Amino acid sequence: MDFLxxxxxxxxxxxxxxxPDALPVQGGTDVMVEINFDRRxxxxxxxxxxVRALADWDPADGRLRVGAGVPYARLITELGRSLPGxxxxxxxxxSPQIRNRGTVGGNLGAASPAGDGHPPLxxxxxxxxxxxxxRGVRMIPVAEFFTxxxxxxxxxxxxxxxxxxxxxxxxxxxxxxGTRNAMVIxxxxxxxxxxxxxxxxxxxxxxxxxxxxxxxxxEAFIAHExxxxxxxxxxxxxxxxxxxxxxxxxxxxxxxxxxxxxxxxALSVMARRTLTxxxxxxxxxxxxxxxxxxxxAS
Amino acid sequence: MRVNLTVNxxxxxxxxxxxxxxxxxxxxxxMGLPGSKNACEQGECGSCTxxxxxxxxxxxxxxxxxxxxxxxRTVEGLAEGQPGDERLDPVQEAFLEAGAVQCGxxxxxxxVQSHDLIERNPAxxxxxxxxxxxxxxxxxxxxxxxxxxxxxxxxxxxAAS
Ligand SMILES: Cc1cc2nc3c(=O)[nH]c(=O)nc-3n(C[C@H](O)[C@H](O)[C@H](O)COP(=O)(O)OP(=O)(O)OC[C@H]3O[C@@H](n4cnc5c(N)ncnc54)[C@H](O)[C@@H]3O)c2cc1C
Ligand code: FES
Ligand code: FES
Numbered sequence: 257m258d259f260l261x262x263x264x265x266x267x268x269x270x271x272x273x274x275x276p277d278a279l280p281v282q283g284g285t286d287v288m289v290e291i292n293f294d295r296r297x298x299x300x301x302x303x304x305x306x307v308r309a310l311a312d313w314d315p316a317d318g319r320l321r322v323g324a325g326v327p328y329a330r331l332i333t334e335l336g337r338s339l340p341g342x343x344x345x346x347x348x349x350x351s352p353q354i355r356n357r358g359t360v361g362g363n364l365g366a367a368s369p370a371g372d373g374h375p376p377l378x379x380x381x382x383x384x385x386x387x388x389x390x391r392g393v394r395m396i397p398v399a400e401f402f403t404x405x406x407x408x409x410x411x412x413x414x415x416x417x418x419x420x421x422x423x424x425x426x427x428x429x430x431x432x433x434g435t436r437n438a439m440v441i442x443x444x445x446x447x448x449x450x451x452x453x454x455x456x457x458x459x460x461x462x463x464x465x466x467x468x469x470x471x472x473x474x475e476a477f478i479a480h481e482x483x484x485x486x487x488x489x490x491x492x493x494x495x496x497x498x499x500x501x502x503x504x505x506x507x508x509x510x511x512x513x514x515x516x517x518x519x520x521x522a523l524s525v526m527a528r529r530t531l532t533x534x535x536x537x538x539x540x541x542x543x544x545x546x547x548x549x550x551x552x553a554s
Numbered sequence: 555m556r557v558n559l560t561v562n563x564x565x566x567x568x569x570x571x572x573x574x575x576x577x578x579x580x581x582x583x584x585m586g587l588p589g590s591k592n593a594c595e596q597g598e599c600g601s602c603t604x605x606x607x608x609x610x611x612x613x614x615x616x617x618x619x620x621x622x623x624x625x626x627r628t629v630e631g632l633a634e635g636q637p638g639d640e641r642l643d644p645v646q647e648a649f650l651e652a653g654a655v656q657c658g659x660x661x662x663x664x665x666v667q668s669h670d671l672i673e674r675n676p677a678x679x680x681x682x683x684x685x686x687x688x689x690x691x692x693x694x695x696x697x698x699x700x701x702x703x704x705x706x707x708x709x710x711x712x713a714a715s
Contacts, residue, residue: 257573259555259619281617285597288615291574292595301573305620329609351689353667354597356609357616438688439598 258300265309265387268415271302273389276412278302282310282325283357285350286366310361310417320423321385324361324416331360339421341376341428341447348372348432351439361416364401367408367467368441374398374468375447375460376430382421388414395420402467426450427537429530432462433514433522443514446502446526450534455484457531464506464519471505474498474527482535490535498531499524559621561585562631571618578602578613580621581628589629589662593691600690603663604628610670612689629662632669644714645669648707649700656694664690668704676712678704 260278262268272278279298281287282305290296304310310325313335320338322331328346332355336343342360349355349372363373364384377398384396390413398419401409410416428449434440445462457478459471481494508519557568557580568584576595581587581604591601595614602613605627613626633640645668648654655661664687671678671686678686683704684697692700 259573259617261619261622281620284615284617284620285612288576288617289596291617292576292614297574301617301619303617303620306622350597351600352686353600353603353610353612353689354615357611438685 257298260300260302261306262302262304263306265307265417266389268302268304268307269387269389269413272415273413275300275302280304280365280415282359282362282365283327285354285358286362286368304361304415313418316420318422319420321418321420322360323418324364325359326361327357327359328355338423339376339380339428340424341379341430341449342373342421344428344430345372345376345432345445345447348430348434348438348440348442360419364398364416364419365408365410367402367406369405369465369467370442370445370463371468372430372432372442372445372462374402375445375462376428376449377419377421378460378468378470379428379447379449379458380421380424381451381458382419384416385418385420386410386414387417393417399470402469405466424449426452427534429534431526431530433526441513444506444508444519444522444526446523446530448527448530448534450538452484452538455479455482457482459502459505459527461502461506461523463513464508464523466507469505471502471527474501474505477501478531487539489539490532495528495532496524499526499528502527555619557618557622559623560625561587562627568618573617573619575618576614577604577606577616577618577621577626580618581613581626587628587630591659591662593659597689598691599660599663600667600687601660601663603666603690605666605670610667627666629665632665643669644710645672645704645707648703648710652699652703652706654695654699654703660690660692660694664692664700668707671704672708672711676715677708680705 278300280302310323313322328349331346332343360373363371382398384401386394430447432445433443442463447460449458478498503520503524508516510516557571593599593601597612597615604613632643
């Protein structure tokens, strides 16, 4: 096995072009488990932790460009206000030790249907910035990034540079079902983001289908239903229907963590509750869950 | 391959490191520092917790080569003074006094993780202690004495400063 340590982003792209068989490693919280258990023997490891630029984030064009190597712990402390949905999801990832190392770049690269970063990125219309030495930058909407279970739209010579997302313009919530409060892979998860300026609601479902996905019918229904001008209350019936449409967008499997029926039911409950919290925050004139621990979904 | 790193304040050059091995393996098997324990090799138990550039991480999930040029601090590096004449860190003392150690396998990881908690948050609540230790498993104590120990260590450190 080779161990490749590029010091700059340009070097990293050049190495990846020359060695498409090299497996990128950032926090290692997915990669090292596979190596320790002999599930994977890549010809080479491409260590990205020496590439400083990946660990930075910057405002750009009214959006945030967040380097693929920013760990969850820093997303929570540094970006909790601007990306509250993602920060809430980040708080549920693994343990403090895992959050000190694990990154959204790695979450995207692993492309697990259960990855906790994915639902808030979907709900917030995030875009993945991928790059190769040969073809330059390619902007891939997160909704198009996942192509199958643990498969992504990345070409063999491409690396993830960053993700782009607008700072929250309304309340955002993330909710996750698991057997305890820490260290659990989601049985299923759900993220909602209100975009009041555009009168739109974004959604993201996790552990609910072969890939993370949105619930377009639920989004369209509720965008029309909400009283954006008067900020009137959300009717019980509309919230319930929203939950049903979210559940219908899922195609969950039965596995050791839960049955498909349970997942559908849980998704409808999480969707109804998180939407209600978000809309109530919006009515109260706050952007909501900023800096808080989020709320228990159960 | 060769890896250069600083461990507990001293510069080290380690040769013949396999490219796929973990920092935990390097510390235990190549450097003779068996304090960090190996119980799962998958990030679940926290018994391999060490400081890497000042942040607690699971050393089983850090590739040894990723520690190149970095600073590592293990449980062996918490006590002050020379071997044989050491003064334990208040966190170590508190674990002994509070009866937070039974078989001791989880202890080094818990000590490093608790040490970090108290550095960042000198007066943690019980909920904050439990949250900080959520990634450290103990099969023996039932955790109550561990929480007692962290509380005691925090009080001692506050009193001493
Ligand atoms: C104990 C434990 C608990 C966990 N709990 C959770 C949880 O609650 N929720 C959750 O979502 N995940 C969880 N995970 C999984 C893991 O921590 C996350 O998926 C994390 O985001 C991975 O980030 P990383 O930087 O460690 O990735 P790495 O392991 O370094 O890489 C992961 C994948 O992404 C690729 N990759 C990394 N960076 C790039 C890049 N810049 N360009 C292209 N490809 C790249 C790698 O090649 C690899 O395929 C857990 C893992 C452990 C060990
Ligand atoms: S041995 Fe590293 S977390 Fe268990
Ligand atoms: S004391 Fe035995 S595992 Fe904790």
